[in-house]
Amino acid sequence: MAFQYEEKKKATIDFKKLFGSGDKKTPILREMFRIYKWKFLLSLLIYIIKDSPVYIVPLCTSNIINIADDVIHQSAPENYWMLILINSLVILGLLALNIPLHTVYAKIVDNMIRNASADLREAASKKLQSLSLSFGKEMESGEVQSKFIRDIDGVEAYLSNIIKSLIPAILTAVVSFGIALSKNWMVACFFLLVIPANVLLTGFFRKKIGKNYHDYRLSNEGLNRRFTTMMEMLPVTRSHGLEENEIAAMNDRVTDLRKKGLSVDYSIAVFGSAIFVLGGVLGFACLIFCVYLALGGFILIGDVVLYQSLFSGINSRVSAIVNIFPALASGKESLRSIGELMRKEEIRDDKGKLHLRPLLGKVDFVNVSFHYPDDSRNALSDFSLHVKPGECIAFTGPSGSGKTTVMNLIIGLLHPTSGKVLIDDHDLEDISLKHYHHHISVVPQNPILFHGTIKENITYGLKQYTEEDVKKALHIANCDEFIHKLPDKENTIIEEHGSNLSGGQKQRLTIARAIIRNPSIIIFDEATSALDNLSEHEVQEAIAESIKGRTTFIVAHRISTIQNADRILYMDQGKILESGTYEELLAKKGAFYRLKNIAEEEHNAKTINTLKIPD
Missing domain, CATH: 1.20.1560.10 (ABC transporter type 1, transmembrane domain)
Incomplete structure (x- = not known):
């Protein structure tokens, strides 16, 4: 498309x-x-x-x-x-x-x-x-x-x-x-x-x-x-x-x-x-x-x-x-x-920058360090990573470990203090961000919807699309289950901030908005963190369908969201502490293993509290 x-x-x-x-x-x-x-x-x-x-x-x-x-x-x-x-x-x-x-x-x-x-x-x-x-x-x-x-x-x-x-x-x-x-x-x-x-x-x-x-x-x-x-x-x-x-x-x-x-x-x-x-x-x-x-x-x-x-x-x-x-x-x-x-500083001037056609989705971080203007400490330190086209990379770790910074560097919203971010072997600094952003999609933690129809929300910013494109995106994002129950289907009006939809439904519509653009790179930034277990499962199914054939980056604290990733990176203090598949990291019994055990203990405690019969 x-x-x-x-x-x-x-x-x-x-x-x-x-x-x-x-x-x-x-x-x-x-x-x-x-x-x-x-x-x-x-x-x-x-x-x-x-x-x-x-x-x-x-x-x-x-x-x-x-x-x-x-x-x-x-x-x-x-x-x-x-x-x-x-x-x-x-x-x-x-x-x-x-x-x-x-x-x-x-x-x-x-x-x-x-x-x-x-x-x-x-x-x-x-x-x-x-x-x-x-x-x-x-x-x-x-x-x-x-x-x-x-x-x-x-x-x-x-x-x-x-x-x-x-x-x-x-x-x-x-x-x-x-x-x-x-x-x-x-x-x-x-x-x-x-x-x-x-x-x-x-x-x-x-x-x-x-x-x-x-x-x-x-x-x-x-x-x-x-x-x-x-x-x-x-x-x-x-x-x-x-x-x-x-x-x-x-x-x-x-x-x-x-x-x-x-x-x-x-x-x-x-x-x-x-x-x-x-x-x-x-x-x-x-x-x-x-x-x-x-x-x-x-x-x-x-x-x-x-x-x-x-x-x-x-x-x-x-x-x-x-x-x-x-x-x-x-x-x-x-x-x-x-x-x-x-007079505020812009991201950067795109004049004369490179247009990648097509964008394959290969991403490399080469000795990247970054610190925010108001903080002398590095959010990332000598960070290197090679991601092949179509690979799914998950990031987890404590808050402030640099996960979101990595995502913003990939998107181009931040620029390395030192080192390079390469897209298809080209320095991102040399690529037109406006053109590049047409080939990536981001699913944020908090779904952003406006007052309008479902179709208007997922086709936001697009000039040309077909009804088939809309239906396909909704299907891949696992929206069929609730769309068919709505009186006007995809022409149903969404209230401001999506107040007439559940959290899981809003997040799946956000995924559909990302999919309809047919991106080469897709980013999920804590897409399931605010959802209940049932909604999380529905969104996870939508994520699994949407990432096929695309370079994917997932940031999550919930282990269940990332266990099927090709690689999981556990980050701490701006560096990769552990890297591997879900099974490989558990076998190491390191930081990721401890994180998984803590998550299970918290989940079990919540389940017991939910089932507890009041006096």
Whole structure:
């Protein structure tokens, strides 16, 4: 069987540049301009035209007032009605153009912003699929959800504020100042007072608002982490009567978030009020200054309206720029938060790596040592192993002996500190992991099922398959016994986490999911550890069928799960202590023999306790 997997389209924006470090980091606006340069320039041109009433209407209004003043003083030209009509038509024409131009402008700008947001979500999703195992220790799922949902929305709002508010406000202010400068340099110089006054006020509030947003973001992520933990621990909480403890812990987080949120709200409220008062004071000062110039004969009476309108436009735009500063600070914090995720170390770049066709399933460990970043001790020490295609190798031993580390090295989720892992005589470091993973399957200790049909669960990620493929996989995984009893057979809906199935049924469906991919290598990681004896027997039968013709690795503490393996490796402290068939290891009467006896004693004790008649 040959199956095809769906590929994600590549993100348009280069996020490696965007979320680099130091001098390698590219500002998001520059990266957007690189991608959407012509749309960006077209949107600016359309904005200047559509926004022209802001500065052209005051000019025309000033002309009409000056003409009226000339009429009153009997100094108006003979065609003054024509001049009034022309100015009026210009005003009406520009106002009429605003609607269609704004529609086109919004379409172009919204398209850029939505595309950038979609690119970011796709890149974040792709990043999450390529992170190393250590990522789960560094960042909890609640925090990741906050970054993926809340912070990407924050970045979208940040881009919207820059493109829709900041840049247009700067454009309008510059054009208005240019008109004022062309009419009267003294008034233009007065206009310049707006900028330093607002900049000084913004500088006064900037650090405080930025810090408040940072604290609020961290508190929100902490609440998300706590909520995720609370939901996962719900059965334990209820069984131990710890509801009040959990409520108190959540209330503490909620209270902290409320306080941090109020600090943000208060600083923004004070900042907004200060900007409003400053704008009013400057506007009044401009009116007095223009009246003074008109009384002194420096400007015409109609120009008072012109300059007052232009100043109000400039002041309102500068105030808008300053007012969106808190939103920009929030967006900047969201961008920094997303950067924490995007800069995490990936498993590895697959570009130019080898594709094995076909993959035979030969596996070799050559003097492999490995230690985790937060532990100086070796999880594996000078570990060597040769596995032939189709061979079944079982691992057992005490917890922490290195069994799971070996599995993760085979999968490619970890990389040797020293030594090599060879697949079909090729170093795994030289093989494309994405392609390699299409030829291996893993059956984990805890079955992972989602809300959907049985068929959807076992064909997860597959693009092409037949009904016969589904039925065959279910049969090999020993699922026929319970599938035929379900009302809709393989189209029966599985509840979230498989809550309407038994542990053994869920595990067998997980095996079916592994089998339908027709893997060359299959890994069972404690697949029977959480099952009762009957379920274990059913799953063992499924394992026995599924491993035929495949290189198989089984990690188990239960001896009954591994006794039919071609070789059993007893591991301790990162090394192979004993190796052989089930019979050979028992004959040695070593560590494996003692493990088997302990397991039998525990089983017998449980059986006696189960059969004991209560007093």
